Amino acid sequence: MENEKQSSDVVLHLDHVSKIYGELHALDDLTLSVPRGQWLSIVGSSGSGKTTLMNIIACLDTPSRGSVVLRGVDVSGLRERELADVRKNVIGLVFQKFYLVQHLTALENVMTAQYYHSVVDESQALDALRQVGLEDRAHHLPSQLSGGEQQRVCIARALINCPEILLADEPTGNLDEANEHIVLDLFKRLHEQGTTIIVVTHDSTVASQAQREIMLNHGKLVGEQWNDEAAREEYEALVGSSSLGTFDDPTKSAKDTLSGSEE
Numbered sequence: 001m002e003n004e005k006q007s008s009d010v011v012l013h014l015d016h017v018s019k020i021y022g023e024l025h026a027l028d029d030l031t032l033s034v035p036r037g038q039w040l041s042i043v044g045s046s047g048s049g050k051t052t053l054m055n056i057i058a059c060l061d062t063p064s065r066g067s068v069v070l071r072g073v074d075v076s077g078l079r080e081r082e083l084a085d086v087r088k089n090v091i092g093l094v095f096q097k098f099y100l101v102q103h104l105t106a107l108e109n110v111m112t113a114q115y116y117h118s119v120v121d122e123s124q125a126l127d128a129l130r131q132v133g134l135e136d137r138a139h140h141l142p143s144q145l146s147g148g149e150q151q152r153v154c155i156a157r158a159l160i161n162c163p164e165i166l167l168a169d170e171p172t173g174n175l176d177e178a179n180e181h182i183v184l185d186l187f188k189r190l191h192e193q194g195t196t197i198i199v200v201t202h203d204s205t206v207a208s209q210a211q212r213e214i215m216l217n218h219g220k221l222v223g224e225q226w227n228d229e230a231a232r233e234e235y236e237a238l239v240g241s242s243s244l245g246t247f248d249d250p251t252k253s254a255k256d257t258l259s260g261s262e263e
């Protein structure tokens with residue numbers, strides 16, 4: 001279903017989204033707009049709803065209330081096959097847990113993503129591994145790779161379809177500093193190429209690489225910080241100014257930040 005209200009430059013819009021488990025509001029009336037090409041970090045304490053939000057954005061889960069509009073289309077109106085197409089063609093996912101197939105090499109793991117597109121092109125898969133600095137590990141099994149290398153294979157796999165939106169849940173969670181740099185440099189390159197990047201992270205250094213950081217607490221959006229003034233101006237021209245308070249330290253208790261809804 002087309003949503004006339006959304007500008008084509010807002011690639012993702014969540015409108016009063018809640019996810020409710022019994023008494024618990026894992027997400028509580030959350031409204032969020034993400035312009036195309038924005039690099040956004042989501043921070044918040046454990047249990048604040050970050051993974052729930054990512055799963056809903058990735059169309060792996062559905063909200064109890066509210067709507068999710070991806071590229072101008074309300075995803076609640078899509079059939080399962082159309083949702084699968086969105087997951088396949090629009091979104092690249094990098095999870096904290098690797099989900100690599102253990103009996104396949106790094107190269108073959110990357111090629112599994114191509115398989116779903118009915119295109120198997122070894123040179124393209126090798127190129128994705130080259131982008132994450134792993135060309136020389138292409139024929140290793142996951143058990144022969146370090147944690148950091150396995151995470152980079154997952155990123156290569158997510159990049160294979162050139163997704164418009166890259167969703168990464170703790171993409172540097174298991175990485176040492178050198179690997180973290182490789183991943184962040186890659187995100188910078190993808191951002192420059194126009195990919196929308198949404199990263200959940202506990203790491204304030206990783207979070208601060210994004211143009212914009214938002215903070216969740218008990219499923220609510222409670223704070224926002226801009227690290228790129230030009231991006232903020234663009235956002236405000238597109239969406240309007242935000243009524244959210246800022247936060248200085250992403251690890252700070254969200255109780256200390258102003259609460260409110262985004263729009």
Ligand SMILES: Nc1ncnc2c1ncn2[C@@H]1O[C@H](COP(=O)(O)OP(=O)(O)OP(=O)(O)O)[C@@H](O)[C@H]1O
Nearest residue numbers: 021024025026044045046047048049050051052053
């Ligand atoms: N399937 C479920 N059934 C019941 N409660 C759930 C379910 N999934 C998540 N929750 C609850 O929703 C809340 C938000 O969980 P979520 O995993 O989104 O938090 P998070 O911010 O990602 O946490 P962490 O940083 O620890 O990964 C938590 O209180 C969690 O226990």
